[in-house]
Amino acid sequence: MYHFQLVPSIYEFEKFHEFAERFNISPEDVIFTEKLFYERYIKDKVQCRFIFLDDYGLGEPSDLVIDKILKDIRGQEIKRIIGIGGGTILDITKLLCIKDASSTEEIFESKIPLVRDKELILIPTTCGTGSEVTCVSVVDITKKKTKIGKRIDANFADSAVLIEELLDSIPENVFTYSSADALIHAMEIFVARTGNPYNDVFCKEAIKIILSNYRKLVKNGLEERFKYIREFLRAATFAGIALSNTTCGAVHALSMHFGSVHNVPHGESNVRFFMGVFKKYAELAPEGKLLELSRIINEALEIDTDLLGSFQALEEIINHLIPRKRLREYGVKAENIEHYVDKVIETQQRLLVNNYVELSRDDLISIYRSVY
Ligand SMILES: [Fe+2]
Known part of the structure; x- marks a missing residue:
């Protein structure tokens, strides 16, 4: 028996503004990214809300960082979440879409129904993880002292968007x-x-x-x-x-x-x-x-x-x-x-x-x- 699925719609654009226009980004949307990308590619091209990973501490993010972000967005009306970044940002964006989630533990141990109440758009800024088309989030679980991957079927993005411009200064x-x-x-x-x-x-x-x-x-x-x-x-x-x-x-x-x-x-x-x-x-x-x-x-x-x-x-x-x-x-x-x-x-x-x-x-x- 074989089973193969490809869920997200895939788009390719050359420039960020082409994406912003096609997707009609509005103040009901939230972009989760890093300030570096905001400054370089995003700031004058969209009117929406932002969450910056940088505001939650530096270094490889762990469950503790995700818990803080989940707490901050709880109760906000969000239509779409757009993750723009490397694999970690995209993996976290998926978790932010889960309905009524208040902690990583709750999600990873399936203590709440793993359903999504926001649209999800994922845009990679590296050419590696493929996270934009998977439904897995890999998180450093502090208590367990290891990274753990969690597959959540609801977390396939609605759209995976490849934008060449975002990699034009990749180190x-x-x-x-x-x-x-x-x-x-x-x-x-x-x-x-x-x-x-x-x-x-x-x-x-x-x-x-x-x-x-x-x-x-x-x-x-x-x-x-x-x-x-x-x-x-x-x-x-x-x-x-x-x-x-x-x-x-x-x-x-x-x-x-x-x-x-x-x-x-x-x-x-x-x-x-x-x-x-x-x-x-x-x-x-x-x-x-x-x-x-x-x-x-x-x-x-x-x-x-x-x-x-x-x-x-x-x-x-x-x-x-x-x-x-x-x-x-x-x-x-x-x-x-x-x-x-x-x-x-x-x-x-x-x-x-x-x-x-x-x-x-x-x-x-x-x-x-x-x-x-
Ligand atoms: Fe990998």
Whole structure:
């Protein structure tokens, strides 16, 4: 049995004002964003209300931040909420749409009916998470000391809007980490045990777009990223469409816990586990979807080699664009690795069930050590 769905309407615009006009933004609407984007792209183009994440503290937002925002908007008449930002902003915007919610805990533990009473529009400013087309929110749950993803079916956006202009000054590291996150979504889902032929179409295309353009950037320098930004933005949404149907696997599972404990942003922490996991897959089961994946990589990079050769070429490209950093450099202690893995097994089953092949506790420890 296969089930595939694509819920939001998808729009592409070149400029923010084209979106504002088409969607007729009015004072009944609320935009949730960061001041940086407001100043640079939004302020003179719409008449509506704003909530700025910056007003709720800096750093990676947690459930505590969301609780404060929920408290502030309670009782307000809001017709539409428009989230404009990276994955975190979009994930939070989804939660702000839930009817009568007063805390993250209430939502994550389904203590209230998870229904929406506002229209939801999501606009990404990075080319990575695909959050604009999924109904999942990933939140750092302070009490549990880990990030947890919650799927809420009501939280598919009404519209996912891609606006090229919003990425016209995306910093180099935000670009590399977010596009690598999209690549990892596409690769993890392509080989996932609950994958399906419909996802495969979107995953393949995302992998091809990202890797063929990475190849050009390795050759010509990252300053050229703006030339291909629309393609990267689209590739992230393609991967997001797959992600809205199937969850990722071990790379994300390991990264969620590590990122939360060591305060490392999502894309960056994924990159640290990426090749460790795929090389382990190649060691355990060099067959089936993994061989297909190798063919896609070879085609995108215009090389002709075997599975290990493709992974090697992929790793070289990633290392070229994103300087390598070992987990010990983030403060991970060798003696804690087993405990970290146990925490991953305890809290990330939602993702681990989707590994290409089953990974035992020992396999996960060996992956951890390979990137330590
Ligand atoms: Fe991700």
